[in-house]
Every structure is written in structure tokens, then in C-alpha cells.
Amino acid sequence: MNLQALAYKLRQDTVDLIRAGKAGHIGGDMSVMDILVELYFRQMNISPENMDSPDRDLFVLSKGHSVEAYYSVLAEKGFFSKEQLHKEFSQYGSKFIGHPNNKLPGIEMNSGSLGHGLPVCVGMAKAGKMDGRNYRVYTVMGDGELAEGSVWEGAMAASHYKLDNLCAVVDRNRLQISGNTEDVMAHDDLHERFKSFGWHVIDVADGNDIDQLHEAFEEAKTVKGKPTMLIANTVKGKGSSIMENKANWHHKVPTDEEYAQIYVDLARTFEEARINGEREA
């Protein structure tokens, strides 16, 4: 299965997970999925077998509320079983809580409160530089999250320390819980903002296109002396017409009727991606 198709299959898993747990930040899960798939299946040197290696790549999901997408990716990667995940997510006493939790295999740091991932990753990347290790450090932030001041403390330090082993991604879906990000707290021009903080900035025109993401992550690896920020222009709720670009799908459990439509839409997008992949191969 090609990675674009895998991303749609994992969207289906994620919607099923949200239905099973009766909770979930579904809109952001759908927008971030392609980024996570590219990272976990093509970019990062990380697997259940090498989690104890000091040379593994490191990842922190700063937008921790997209945990359902993250769990689905980790399950596909073999860190835990999909059956266990779907049975236990959000249940009483479960370790599969509604934000990343490092008591679970594959998860480095707890997150959930926004604005923590980037500064923590600065520390991880700094440690890599101190020890002369070649691992890379990745984090994914939401765009609404960028209103947190701690993001900018981290951004400032990352360029000051010349952390070219750090690559951050903004899941720029332009919606947050109260509506359009530009109405809530404007972030344009993000490119110029991060550039002025000393970052190499790459705009990914379609952040739900796995090949465009791939190209951007590959470029980031060639950058020397500064960290790289990918501004991935994504669609919130990507994959189903009833969710796409709708702020009220920030946190929502689909009804039976909505689920039926989402299922049909994701099956179609999956099939299209699969056929496209075969054609290209």
C-alpha cells in the first residue's frame, strides 16, 4: 500500500477509534494524518525495536489533542495492538487517555497543554548536538497553538543554538475551536514570522499531499546551521465532505448517519490514492 493510501486507511481507523471511545478531536486528526504517516513510515528512524537506542529519531506531538491519529499511526507501526487500542481508548483506568502519555510504548513525552512540544524538542536537539549524535528531532504543532508565547521562546532558542537537527511542522488547517484562526488571533504571515526568528521555512502548498511533504522533509535534512519549519497547509477534517473546513468538527463524535457518509468518503479517497499509487509505481 502506498503511503497516501495508508494515510486514508489510518483515517478510517481513527474515526473508528473515536466512535469506540466516544471522544476525539476528529478535525485535527484528519488534517495531521499525512504528516504523521510521512514521518513514521518514511522519515524517522523509529520503531518498537529501537525505542531504547540513543540514536533513534525523536518525535513529540505538540498538538496532543490529535492523539487519536497518533495512536492509529503507532498501532500501525506495531507499538501496540489496534485491538487493544480500540478496546481501551478513553475507558476507565486506561493508559490510552485523550492526550499522549509516555507510559505507552512509542511516546516520548506527555503533551496536551499546547506550546510545550517545540521547547522540549529544543532540549532534545541540543542534547544531540552536545553528544555528537546524528538523530533528528521532530514536532508537530497546531496553528491555533502558535498563540502560546512558549512556542516563540522555543523558536528563538532553536535558531540561537543553530539546531539544524530540529524540524518542526505547523498543521496549518486555519481553524480552531472558535473558528477561523485569522479571526481568533491572526498568524499570517507565518512564513515571515518564523524566518525572522532565524528559521529555514518551507511552505507546503498541500500539506495533505504525502509527496509534497516528503519533498519538504528531505529539503529540511539538507539545511545547515538553522532549524527548519514546515508550514503544511492542510484541510481540517480532510477526507470527508461533511467534516472538511468545518470548525464544529474540532471535537466531535460522528453520529451513525455522519459515520456512514464519512465511511463512504474515506473508502473512496483511499481507493483513489491506492489506484494513483499503483499507476505511479
Next chain:
Amino acid sequence: MAKTANKQMICEVLMEAAKTDKSIVALCSDSRGSGSFTAFADTYPEQFVETGIAEQNLVSIAAGLAKCGKKAYAVSPACFLSTRSYEQCKIDAAYSNTNVKLIGISGGVSYGALGMSHHSAQDIAAMSAIPNMRVYIPSDHLQTAELIKALLKDEKPAYIRVGRNAVDPIYEEGNVPFEMDKATVVTKGEDIAIIACGEMVKPAKDAAAILAEEGIAATVLDMYCVKPLDEKSVIEAAAHARAVLTVEEHAPFGGLGSMVAQVVGRECPRKVFNMSLPDAPVITGTSKEVFDTYGLNAEGIAAKARELLR
């Protein structure tokens, strides 16, 4: 004996350990001078991280370093470290369980005349309320050294508060009674139990001497381990005493006094009085002037003890 500030002692112990342990990293938020860490930064620049005036960043970066095998010592004024960085302490240090040692310098009212912005009178309450966070407030430099040596051996987060100025030693060089997470019995007596931490241990000890001359026997406990509180020692001291007096450089709520009262109330009920800073911005002055104003000195503690036993 020469006096050494506790913060200076922390730096010295870490510098000694850093000779052979390259995983030790000190971080400062433009606080290397005030934290007495300039020598560390100059001697081990490859093991030193400057974050600038950004305390939240300081703690998160320390956590990231710790996740990658570093023993991270984040040194910053206690007032900022404990409240401005509170969420980073909660999430990145405690919740993620990283080996971050938070060194709160110039704690309590050390920055006396600088005002409430620079006082940390909430840190015990704040830090103690975080699951997985330990809280230590050593009394003198000798105990501080033992504490840091012990902390170097574990891989869990902790908050350590020390004052700005050198204080008179409580213990003798080469003969420091120290057991990790166990209060030190400074004096023993069965009329009253005085339980103190940090800079309040010295006046508590001196108060015991005053009381002894009057025929009142006091146990003085140096409760440097505020969390986990050494409940066993509290119960032992309280159960043999007619009253319990706690003394702390902290707001009246949620500190050492509150914790001791919980234990005494549950295990051996008797009167507990908490001497502390007021629930108000403290008066302008040096530490000593502030302490004297609120009776946080030997005479004040002795007077309160007499009153409780009356």
C-alpha cells in the same frame, strides 16, 4: 566556621561531579551570576546551557535534555521558576517524569526589598501539589551538599529551594547527619516539637537553646524534605510533645505547616501552630528585617512556644 551560601554549594558539588560525569548539564535563565553558577559555565561550557530570560523555556529545554540522558539542573530565581514556569514543571518535568532538578535560588524573601514579584512564598504549596514532584528546602550549606549528592543518584524530578545569602551552619563539617527523605533531629526534648525548614531551622535551633535555659525542652526537626514529608519523624516528635510549632518562610497556606497539621491531626491530635509569612505582600526590607517583623526569629519562636505551652 566560614559561611557559604547554599546556592554556591550546589554549584561546587555539581562541578566536582561534572569532572567525571559528562551527563550533568546546568541551565540558567540569565541567572548564572545570581545563582553562583558562573564558575560552572566557565569551567564546563560544553555542559552549560543559557536560555536567556525565558523561564518556561528553561524548564522545557531541561526536560528535553533529560529525556536524552542528561542530568539537567535548571537554575533560576525561585519566584519565576515556581510560578512562571509552573506548567512546564507540572507537564514536562513531573508528568513526563524527566530527570530535571529545579534549583530555585533566592527563595522566599531573599530579594527582600524588591517586592512581591521577586518573593517565592507560594512555591512549597505549588510544587507539592504536583504529583511526582519532590520538594526540598535544605537548611545550611553542609546539608545542601549532602542533598545534591543524593539527588545526583536518582533520575526523578525535584524542586530544591535555597536562599540567597550565606547562613550560619547548623551542622559540623565532616559530621553531617543526613539520610535522604528523613528529617534531621537537631535537638531533642519532650515539651514542644518545633518543625522547620530552610533558613528557619537556625532560629528554631536558637529558640530551643533559649527555651532550654528556661527549663522547656524542645525537639527541633530540620524538615528539609518537605515532600515527601517525613511523616514518621513528625509523628514521633509530635506524639511526645504537648504542642507542635512549625516555622517556614512561606505563605500561611499549603506549606510545611499545612502538611504537618494534616499528619498530626490524623495520627496524634494536639495543638499545631504555624509561623509563616503573612497572607499579604510582605513589608519592605532585608530578609532579617522581614523575619523580625513577623517574629520569624529565635526570640519570636521561643515566645510562641511559651505561649503554646502556657
